[in-house]
Amino acid sequence: MTNLIDGRAIAEQLHAETARRIMELKVRGVQPGLAFVRVGEDPASRVYVGMKEKTCERLGIKSTTAVLPQATTQAELLALIAKLNADPGVHGILVQAPLPAHIDQPTIFSAVSPAxxxxxxxxxxxxxxxxxxxxxxxxCTPAGVHELLIRSGVKMAGAEVVVLGRGNIVGKPMAAILCQKAKHADATITLVHSRTRDVAAHCRRADIIIAAMGVAHFLKADMVRPGAVVMDVGVNRIADSAAKSGSRLVGDVDFAGVQPIAGLITPNPGGVGPMTIAMLMQNTVRAAEVATGGRVISA
Structure with missing residues (x-):
């Protein structure tokens, strides 16, 4: 019996559920709309947005992409966001990070309507x-990790969970999700970071480890308790002379060493990544549902 959590297969389950909700919206004359905004020509950003655009097309979400020059000012970007906020055909807005150094990312994220x-x-x-x-x-990424845990039958109530990394995109929200007093939560969280003493000791007592440090192969086999659930969120590029590009993407987990020990583990790629896109699609459809008569999200 394999101990792999197949993120691609679970993402496809979510896409099927999302597609049904999109059809229900279309019966009411509503097509969910998602606007992407890119500033500059960062190669990774171009690839990420392209993957999301393809998924939108497959599911029936109308997507638009604004690609702005690297020299775009913060005021110009804010003006575009204001325009998208006011457009009733746009239900979701995604400003792709990273942004150029002269643009303040928190200011931009705060300019997008909460709805x-x-x-x-x-x-x-x-x-x-x-x-x-x-x-x-x-x-989307921590929501995707949570959904993987739920659909893999992992019990979270009372579990010892170590989150490696305290970033705003994964680490902090991941900890917040899992410590809620709610179904599929109620875990005991340890948030490990660069100043944590004896990271390995924390990891060895964990029932669940979520690796989001941004350090290639950080989590080694001797840091994992046998039977623990290991979720690899990391995306790191390392040199590889055998690859055509001269490099390849790896996670934060030393997969070859950890897989034989783990009770369940996500591969990388093919684990968390597909779920991030799946949750983005779900959020967009939910935004369209709310905008056309669903629950209210306060502004």
């Missing part, structure tokens, strides 16, 4: 997550 913030980065939605208010949007 269209399908990335879950607006302070209103961050605050709702911390308060356990389910009317807000949750960041």
């Amino acid at each position: 269209k913030d399908v990335d879950g980065f607006h302070p209103v939605n961050v605050g709702k997550l911390m308060l356990g208010d389910t009317t807000g949007f949750v960041p």
